[in-house]
Amino acid sequence: MKINLDSDNEWGHFIDPDSFQIVEITDEVPDKSFVVFKEREYIEDIDRTVIQTTYGIIDGNKLQPMNKRELSKLMSKACAKYIIDFEKLPPKIMVEKKLIIDKPAQLAFILSNHDTFHLKIDKTALEGGNPHEIINSIMENQDFKTTMYDREEKWKIEYAKSSRAKCRKCGSNIEKDTVRIGEPNYFEDHLNYRWHHEKCIFLQRFEKKNIKGLDLLEEKDRKRIEEILDS
DSSP states (O other), X not given: OBOOOOTTTEEEEEEOTTTOOEEEOSSBOOTTOEEEEEEEEEETTTTEEEEEEEEEEXXXXXXXXXXXXXHHHHHHHHHHHHHHHHSSOOTTEEEOSOOOTTSXXXXXXXXXXTEEEEEEEOTTXXXXXXXXXXXXXXXXXXXXXXXXXXXXXOEEEEEOSSSOOBOTTTOSBOOTTSEEEEEEEEETTEEEEXXXXXXXXXXXXXXXXXXXXXXXXXXXXXXXXXXXXXX
């Protein structure tokens, strides 16, 4: 099927259900492909530009729209088939939660930093196979990280190393040597941080145990932050 996208305001990808390869939509999209495309839309009432996402599957010569949950169910079936056929996890698939004996496996297909699909793989999908045993065996034999549940979740506090980083809240630069607070963020399985000014974060919502780096601050800064956290 041919999909024409406005190059300035629309973009998208299709996912091959047999290989889980992600391909940018430029023209023709093969039948049975999973489709995700986005449109930038200006909403006059709120004076903001928002991103609208469309999910679906190519069925014959038409796009069959569906919500993200429905598409995730189809991806789960395709993922299980891939595991059976190739005895490994498809590309961009990670184990989202710890595997439990006799329970479905909770996996995640990471299309991008902003699009993660939550997949459930049960015995039926694996043709009677035990998800715990099969996926544990795959994890033991793959030489790269396959899990998400042991990722860094603590926010980080430190002095800015330069003035290049922009605050994700207000958009202005964070001056070198001033306190900055970072939200952990993963891209292509690599950890980085989304930095914020101290004043742009509501620190009272955090517990000290969920912020790392406090002990590396100068005493006056550490005490000030701890007083806010304890308030």
